[in-house]
């Protein structure tokens with residue numbers, strides 16, 4: 001189910017809830033909260049600050065919840081355009097959601113004012129159950145526990161640590177390419193999704209837990225991918241609607257048994273598979289891995305076993321789908337653009353002619369076009385709708401607007417990356433816009449606003465700590481595919497090419513994936 005779909009309520013609704021006894025009390029409570037919030041805004045308006053534009057399409061109690069359309073980020077981009085504003089406010093039940101379409105504002109809020117804009121919104125399951133009351137990194141508020149854990153994670157995933165694992169990562173990419181080639185039918189090609197998922201999962205497993213799943217049929221692969229997907233789905237807002245609309249508390253009452261059982265199953269899996277099997281094995285193994293580093297620095301960062309368990313689960317969930325979906329977008333964008341593939345291959349051929357070997361990530365500075373293609377693939381199609389939201393700990397003033405304390409702040413990834421004030425001809429796929437940008441994506445995301453390339457990795461104190469790891473994997477994948485192969489579209493029964501649609505996207509929860517597609521992976525000497 002989509003993360004922010006307008007079908008939440010029709011899909012999930014228990015028909016009995018609307019007539020449930022006690023609705024009046026809940027409605028009164030909801031009205032009171034809404035009234036209090038409106039009073040705050042009115043007070044801020046009186047102080048002469050500008051009013052954040054609000055789209056018209058809203059309903060009593062639900063606000064804009066029911067007007068979001070099927071691809072929410074696109075609906076929100078339309079609202080930005082209709083209202084002619086890079087900042088808009090949505091009323092999501094009792095919550096205020098502030099949507100940003102402009103990197104300057106996002107930078108001012110999340111980086112310059114990051115001290116009060118780096119908390120996460122509270123959600124009952126993710127915070128209380130999944131994060132055991134605030135452990136781990138992803139769902140924790142911005143307090144001391146998060147700071148300790150985040151520091152440990154940033155140390156563990158720092159470029160110099162990832163570099164220690166570069167051979168392992170490049171070997172994993174070699175397996176990926178082998179899998180794609182072996183399974184690519186000469187006519188129908190191969191659907192790359194499971195192989196990309198396997199590569200990304202193995203990236204986390206090998207670097208963090210000194211373990212790997214052997215194939216897409218391996219039971220470990222199937223069970224962990226299910227854990228990742230279920231955790232994302234279970235932790236998404238539609239499973240916590242009473243956070244937005246208190247009268248929906250009835251939904252929790254009616255669905256409580258089933259939902260509770262599903263949640264308990266996930267947490268039990270985590271204890272059995274992650275804690276008792278994988279973490280234990282990794283600690284006893286002679287191989288190097290991040291979990292061992294985390295245990296080595298555990299006391300220095302005040303972490304206990306449960307902090308490490310939730311953190312490991314966070315890395316698995318935050319690192320697997322995001323990286324495989326990024327690679328999936330890159331492949332579909334490139335199969336549709338043979339002229340870009342040719343330029344990539346020309347750069348690789350020139351390198352091979354000079355150095356008599358296939359390059360690696362370490363040769364990145366000699367491969368400026370491939371580095372530019374990597375960035376443009378990331379910019380052109382957003383992997384997440386909104387990254388992960390932040391919360392204002394205090395009223396925050398930005399460019400004459402006031403973002404009220406408690407409001408949930410999102411970057412509209414589609415809006416920012418297609419904003420003509422930020423990128424020239426944003427609808428055009430044009431790697432040249434990033435040609436000769438020297439920094440890595442890791443450096444750009446952690447650097448000054450004017451040196452940023454794209455915003456897929458988020459912002460400020462919460463910026464993704466896994467950038468370098470996924471950057472090495474993505475870059476190595478481009479190198480290893482195009483050194484020897486070309487991506488071509490599948491053929492129909494008349495032998496004509498059928499190019500996959502890279503405009504449509506599936507709203508798969510937190511991530512946005514391409515619609516299912518196939519590519520033919522063709523040996524270069526065999527291509528025309």
Ligand code: HEM
Nearest residue numbers: 137138318319322323326387388457458459462464466470
């Ligand atoms: C292309 C791949 C990836 C993308 C697009 C991505 C994107 C993001 C985004 C947008 C955020 C939220 C930032 C914010 O709140 O402003 C985030 C956070 C996070 N990511 Fe990634 N990520 C990727 C890969 C990874 C990998 C490989 C790992 C770990 C191995 C990882 C671990 C995390 C963690 C732990 C957080 C939470 C940080 C915090 O809340 O302090 N990510 N990521």
